[in-house]
Amino acid sequence: MIALLAADLPYWAQTLLRILGGLVAVLLPAGTIVYLFLFKMMSFMQSRLGPMEAGPYGSMQLFAEVGKWLQKEDITPARADRVIFKIAPLVVLASTFLLVAVVPFGPDAWFTNFEAGVFYLLAVSSVSVLGILMAGWSSANKYSLLGGLRAAGQLIAYELPMVLAVIGVIIQAGTMNLQGIVVAQNGGEIFGWNGLGNPYILTQFTGFIIFMIAVQAELTQTPFDMPIAESELVSGYMTEYSGFRFLTFFIAEFATAGVFSLIASVLFLGGWGVPFAWFDWKSIDDVSDWMNVVGPLIMFTKMMVLAFVIMWVRFSYPRFREDQLQRFAWKVLIPISLVNIMITAILKVAF
Amino acid sequence: MIAADLLVAQNVGFGIISLLMIVAALRVVTVNNVVHAALWLVVVLSGAAAQYLLLSAEFVAITQVLVYVGAVMVLFLFGTMLTRARIGAESDLNNKNWALGIPVALLMLGVMSYVIIDGFGSERLIENPGDMEPIPVQVISDDIFGPYLLPFWALSFVLLVAVIGAIVLARKD
Numbered sequence A: 001m002i003a004l005l006a007a008d009l010p011y012w013a014q015t016l017l018r019i020l021g022g023l024v025a026v027l028l029p030a031g032t033i034v035y036l037f038l039f040k041m042m043s044f045m046q047s048r049l050g051p052m053e054a055g056p057y058g059s060m061q062l063f064a065e066v067g068k069w070l071q072k073e074d075i076t077p078a079r080a081d082r083v084i085f086k087i088a089p090l091v092v093l094a095s096t097f098l099l100v101a102v103v104p105f106g107p108d109a110w111f112t113n114f115e116a117g118v119f120y121l122l123a124v125s126s127v128s129v130l131g132i133l134m135a136g137w138s139s140a141n142k143y144s145l146l147g148g149l150r151a152a153g154q155l156i157a158y159e160l161p162m163v164l165a166v167i168g169v170i171i172q173a174g175t176m177n178l179q180g181i182v183v184a185q186n187g188g189e190i191f192g193w194n195g196l197g198n199p200y201i202l203t204q205f206t207g208f209i210i211f212m213i214a215v216q217a218e219l220t221q222t223p224f225d226m227p228i229a230e231s232e233l234v235s236g237y238m239t240e241y242s243g244f245r246f247l248t249f250f251i252a253e254f255a256t257a258g259v260f261s262l263i264a265s266v267l268f269l270g271g272w273g274v275p276f277a278w279f280d281w282k283s284i285d286d287v288s289d290w291m292n293v294v295g296p297l298i299m300f301t302k303m304m305v306l307a308f309v310i311m312w313v314r315f316s317y318p319r320f321r322e323d324q325l326q327r328f329a330w331k332v333l334i335p336i337s338l339v340n341i342m343i344t345a346i347l348k349v350a351f
Numbered sequence B: 001m002i003a004a005d006l007l008v009a010q011n012v013g014f015g016i017i018s019l020l021m022i023v024a025a026l027r028v029v030t031v032n033n034v035v036h037a038a039l040w041l042v043v044v045l046s047g048a049a050a051q052y053l054l055l056s057a058e059f060v061a062i063t064q065v066l067v068y069v070g071a072v073m074v075l076f077l078f079g080t081m082l083t084r085a086r087i088g089a090e091s092d093l094n095n096k097n098w099a100l101g102i103p104v105a106l107l108m109l110g111v112m113s114y115v116i117i118d119g120f121g122s123e124r125l126i127e128n129p130g131d132m133e134p135i136p137v138q139v140i141s142d143d144i145f146g147p148y149l150l151p152f153w154a155l156s157f158v159l160l161v162a163v164i165g166a167i168v169l170a171r172k173d
Helices: A003-006 A009-045 A061-071 A082-100 A117-125 A127-138 A142-173 A180-185 A205-218 A242-269 A289-318 A321-348 B008-030 B034-054 B058-083 B098-120 B135-143 B147-172
Strands: none
Touching: A009 A061, A009 A205, A009 A242, A009 A289, A009 A321, A009 B135, A061 A127, A061 A205, A082 A142, A082 A242, A082 B034, A117 A180, A117 A242, A117 B008, A117 B058, A127 A242, A127 A289, A127 B034, A127 B058, A142 A180, A142 A205, A142 A242, A180 A242, A180 A289, A180 A321, A205 A289, A205 A321, A242 A289, A289 A321, B008 B034
16 A cells, blocks of 8 residues: 555655554554453453443443543652653653564555564564663652563563574575565465465464464563562552553553564464465565455454464463563573574475 | 765754764763663664664664664663662762773774774765665675674674673572
């Protein structure tokens, strides 16, 4: 869509379109995840109805929640570092928007087509740690500081298995460009049979599992929610935030869940594409224009499936202890992902 | 220089980002709070990444963000917050030898400028800056793992030694 229009639109219009597209790509998944999974699915898993009053089946509940948060007073603690306290939620949210910038939604529907897309994703996903540390420190509250430090320790630990799990995909696809990875999967074949393409979840299953565990930890969702463990730290680095600034953190949390699901579906599930053999497409240039409309829908479906898995795990498991959490990252996930890289590299050379 | 050679938007961007970086760099050494200084340093380092992007050095820019903003600065902040990170002004941050830093910095500037001007002079990377394209990552990796393989191995070895040293230092028994 965006690249199709780019040919005949002035620069400011392209920029405006990109900003609007980015807002939709970040906020729509966040809203859907919060309503469908956080409100409704959690309620059904706990044998209750969840929100029912606002709209049919409580479907307008999100607007009620946002309205509630917008009305609340914006409180800054008296001894807090005011400027940093106010910037911190924006840094976290900005990292989410930077992430979505390289996700391809169709053959021409992308915001930017970075050569080193995967590398960029891994780099900007670590920017949110800065925001969390800023929030924890500037609140002038020891629970917040502890939460911020725990979050930083956890995010650093789980970033490594995430990077290493993705390397397997990069080796197999032979490119770091996300569009290239999508094409490599849908144009690929399994032992000469190309009816399904070659989604990397089949060949890189270990990598996929490690990636999803690392995503769960990066999002600080239960079982990895030590940073906001409410029974010991009130709400971790978010303790002192109220009103709109809390809402920013909240949106960032679920928007990042959506964006990481999008990324995982690009890396492992074939992204926007359908197997190219179905329509006799040879390369990305043959792909029909209607994929620019169907592609985002396919992406959204895959995102919902992965977000469902993330939320399912979240509501099912108890919390890891801090030492178990660190040991799991360094002694289990990282060695397994290193072995995975080795095996992938050997097989790549062998075949 | 003829007008067609000038990349107006890029030059304006360079100016704005440089100004921001200079202000931030000055704030790093003048601000009286450790965490604030570290955060200003983040601005400087991200500014450097933005400058690399303007030179269409994508890979270097992303590496700059990944290594400096994502890892080094997070560890800096993590360390200071664990040990000494009071909110508000601190009085004892200045070392009494701080003035010595000025001649050292000027000397560094002189040496670096001399090396760059002597090494490249009026050479240009490409004839027409408008045609500048990002260098594919594969070319970079072919260079690192081709002609520069031996220095790469040496660096890896140094890093390995550092990691083992860190483990030895951290272990109490």
